[in-house]
Amino acid sequence: MGLIGAGNMARAMARGWGEPVLCTDHGSGRAAALAAELGGEAPASNAELAESADVVVLCHKPAQLEQVAREIQGVSTVVSVLGGVSFSALRAAYPSAGLVRAMPNTPVEVRQGVICWAQDELDADLAAALRDRFRVLGAVIELPEPLLDLATGLSGVGPAYLAVVAEAMSDSAIKHGLPPALATELVSLTLAGTAALLRAREGDTLAIRREVASPGGVTVRGLAALERAGLRAAFLDAADALASHRP
Numbered sequence: 001m002g003l004i005g006a007g008n009m010a011r012a013m014a015r016g017w018g019e020p021v022l023c024t025d026h027g028s029g030r031a032a033a034l035a036a037e038l039g040g041e042a043p044a045s046n047a048e049l050a051e052s053a054d055v056v057v058l059c060h061k062p063a064q065l066e067q068v069a070r071e072i073q074g075v076s077t078v079v080s081v082l083g084g085v086s087f088s089a090l091r092a093a094y095p096s097a098g099l100v101r102a103m104p105n106t107p108v109e110v111r112q113g114v115i116c117w118a119q120d121e122l123d124a125d126l127a128a129a130l131r132d133r134f135r136v137l138g139a140v141i142e143l144p145e146p147l148l149d150l151a152t153g154l155s156g157v158g159p160a161y162l163a164v165v166a167e168a169m170s171d172s173a174i175k176h177g178l179p180p181a182l183a184t185e186l187v188s189l190t191l192a193g194t195a196a197l198l199r200a201r202e203g204d205t206l207a208i209r210r211e212v213a214s215p216g217g218v219t220v221r222g223l224a225a226l227e228r229a230g231l232r233a234a235f236l237d238a239a240d241a242l243a244s245h246r247p
């Protein structure tokens, strides 16, 4: 598998696989740095990479679709992680390749990612082998293409949203005197534990909330303050902001 691009997403996936990597960049030196970290190679060009790879994974930005496709015409299997780039745009760039749209999130780096997945004109055995390869990085969720961009607006952007939530929670406790390192540790353990509980309870957020927020207690006061500050409205606005940029 050869990765075109060695930025945030390529690096997260390569670190998750933890194996020698084959990747290129656009001149920054990030591909060579990744190959130095994990072993493997950073070929001088995308064409050279495509000659050595059975499957090419597009990890550049969407704007480079046509330019890269011109450099690697003839590749038989293309996995695209490009946000918002449809199968019809990929098909125009790679007319005869088997195609996958895989939308990972950055926790793939620690093998706890979510990879939303759709495929087009791909041999069944190869598709199964590729899904197994990506399952190393986390949960592979197969979706019809129309749901892929909507799902990405949750799982793809989610790590950034939750990082801000974690930061805000830590800062609020630090303001009242908790040592910063302890605040960070408590928040990350609480996020991980709550995520595990949420899965164990099949997504029953109300039950989890009620078990903590006893009537007249401190948690309900905290929750009421968050509602007054517009926490839910802020997430709705964020979803609208994403939707207005969706192709």
Ligand SMILES: NC(=O)c1ccc[n+]([C@@H]2O[C@H](COP(=O)([O-])OP(=O)(O)OC[C@H]3O[C@@H](n4cnc5c(N)ncnc54)[C@H](OP(=O)(O)O)[C@@H]3O)[C@@H](O)[C@H]2O)c1
Pocket: 004, 005, 006, 007, 008, 009, 010, 024, 025, 026, 027, 028, 029, 030, 031, 046, 059, 060, 061, 062, 064, 067, 068, 081, 082, 083, 084, 103, 104, 105, 106, 156
């Ligand atoms: N970040 C996320 O959480 C996330 C989640 C899901 C999907 N994605 C998708 O992943 C893709 C990459 O995002 P990113 O955050 O990793 O971006 P990034 O950090 O900017 O990395 C982009 C990489 O593409 C390389 N590149 C640009 N033009 C190239 C070319 N012509 N040939 C070879 N390499 C080229 C860049 O090279 P240089 O290093 O030389 O600049 C860089 O290594 C995007 O399409 C995005 O939609 C990202």
